[in-house]
Amino acid sequence: DSGVTQTPKHLITATGQRVTLRCSPRSGDLSVYWYQQSLDQGLQFLIQYYNGEERAKGNILERFSAQQFPDLHSELNLSSLELGDSALYFCASSVEMNTEAFFGQGTRLTVV
């Protein structure tokens, strides 16, 4: 158990819908990352937050947004969902720069 909690574990939704994925980092970790893993794209970095502020942005679509709350949990919002958004979404957390990140078990999103 990495200490990073993601909910829900599985999510099935229809095209055009909006979903919210939630992540609770390890106790004491200030940094949260979101990654998308799909068969054709591999593991893609989406976005990083540090202590509530956005720090780095990767290949995140405009239909996607995220935030980190004062209690350090984070949410990833996916809207206007398309079939191609079906993937595993991972959250990870770390204490600081150049430190290892600990990953949650992921949320498997299926868009039908």
Place this chain on the structure above:
Amino acid sequence: AQSVTQLDSHVSVSEGTPVLLRCNYSSSYSPSLFWYVQHPNKGLQLLLKYTSAATLVKGINGFEAEFKKSETSFHLTKPSAHMSDAAEYFCVVSDGRFSGGYNKLIFGAGTRLAVHP
């Protein structure tokens, strides 16, 4: 810009034989390097990390990796493969700049390790 290249997308070994998973990186700064393992339908687990201390890094489950700056490599090895080692392995480089918690992890494409009896 930082990048990671895992030289083999698939590696197949027999149980009890050595494992070598190759990784080359590119970094403009002093990098931190990691290997993660992902078993089917599981999250990613940290195997080991290099953060500018000893160049030979020992990790969990008998894995180790050697940082070679001259070759910009960070290959993962294990003397004797076990069936339970079958998984996908990711080499990761971390941006070495300090910017108040900035820590972008760049993942390689992954190497799928198969272990045969």
